Amino acid sequence: MYNEIKVKKVLMDEFRSQRISHDLSLEEMAEILEITPRAYIDLENGRYMCKAKVLINFLLFLDNSEELIKKLRNTTDNK
Numbered sequence: 001m002y003n004e005i006k007v008k009k010v011l012m013d014e015f016r017s018q019r020i021s022h023d024l025s026l027e028e029m030a031e032i033l034e035i036t037p038r039a040y041i042d043l044e045n046g047r048y049m050c051k052a053k054v055l056i057n058f059l060l061f062l063d064n065s066e067e068l069i070k071k072l073r074n075t076t077d078n079k
Contacts, residue, residue, distance in 0.1 A: 004049060006075045012046040014068055015058070019044070033057045 019029045030040035033054050043050050050058075059065040 003075070007072060008046050008049055010068075010071050010075050011050060011055075012044055014071070015040075015044050018058075018062065032061050 015029070019026070024032070026040055026044075027037045030037040033040060033043075034057055035043075035054055042048055043054070059068065062068060
C-alpha cells in the first residue's frame with residue numbers, strides 16, 4: 001500500500017518545479033492541466049490529491065514522464 005502523503009509531496013514538488021522550469025504562470029499551468037487556477041494552487045500546495053485526468057495531462061506535458069514515474073515508484077516502494 002502506498003503512502004498518500006508521500007505521493008502527494010512528490011507530485012506537489014513536481015508540479016511546482018515543472019511550472020517554474022517552463023516559466024509558466026499558475027493560470028497557464030492550470031490551463032494545461034484542464035483545471036481552474038484555484039484547483040491548481042490547491043494541488044501545488046498539497047491540499048488534495050489530483051484526479052487521474054489531471055495526472056495524465058501532467059504526464060503528457062512532461063518532457064520525460066519516466067522520471068516522475070520513477071520517483072513515484074520509489075515513494076510507493078519505501079514503506
